[in-house]
Amino acid sequence: MPEENAPPPRRLRLSIGAAVVVALVVLSGAVGLGLLRGQAAPAESIPLSTPGSTVESSGELYVHVLGAVEAPGLYVLSPGARLVDAVGAAGGTRDDADLAAVNLARVLTDGEQVVVPVLGAAAAIPGGAAAADDGLIDLNTADQAALETLPRIGPALAQRILDWREENGRFRSVDDLLGVPGIGEKLLAGIRDGVRV
CATH class of the missing domain: 1.10.150.320 (Photosystem II 12 kDa extrinsic protein)
Structure with a gap:
């Protein structure tokens, strides 16, 4: 007559333990991946550089956008970006922007500062x-x-x-x-x- 309180087979205990370990590894991997994604390069950032170093080697352009734009700041753009891309990254122009004073088709360079003047500001100088x-x-x-x-x-x-x-x-x-x-x-x-x- 078999015992009713016999311990479960060893194989079943091992597979439950392995499932728990696998679940913990997957969970920690998902959390780690989420943290890494949260630390990806932001749209606005300030590069730390040393004398003689260039950001162009990393394949990015850092452009400082000021003036009559919705969100002035420092933006990271792709190589070959044009001034229109920088203005777009800054949320577009305000209603008082003087677009005749800037060349939106101009290709940007790394480390450039772009100022979109307000109407009448360029004529004042x-x-x-x-x-x-x-x-x-x-x-x-x-x-x-x-x-x-x-x-x-x-x-x-x-x-x-x-x-x-x-x-x-x-x-x-x-x-x-x-x-x-x-x-x-x-x-x-x-x-x-x-x-x-």
Whole structure:
């Protein structure tokens, strides 16, 4: 006569224990994956960098968007992004934005600051927001008229500077002017103190 209180077979106890262990491993894996997803790169972030390091090597563009946009801030964009992408990441423009003062089709570069002016703000500064408080011409925002105020820069050379900027993106330093056809060391020395980037 078999005993009614006999212990369950060992095999059944082992499979229940294994199921509990597997369930715990799956649960901890799911929690870990959820934490990793929660720490993914945010749309707005400030990169920490050291001298000589570049973010471009990681395949991302960090762009600071300011002015007449819904959510000004620092945005991480894909390589090849255009100004319209940065404005879109910042929630679009406000009703008072002066879109005629910016080129939405321009390709962005890493570390760039984009300012979308309000209506009338660009006209308030001679040269279309090209002259800063320090009186220097900003090579990245100057229009042709502002560039022509520089010594020995006429309409043709001013247009070449604008063309270079359109083809290559922002000037990273004043020395980048040497890449503009018709500007050599001597001409650069004559205008260096009147420009900035």
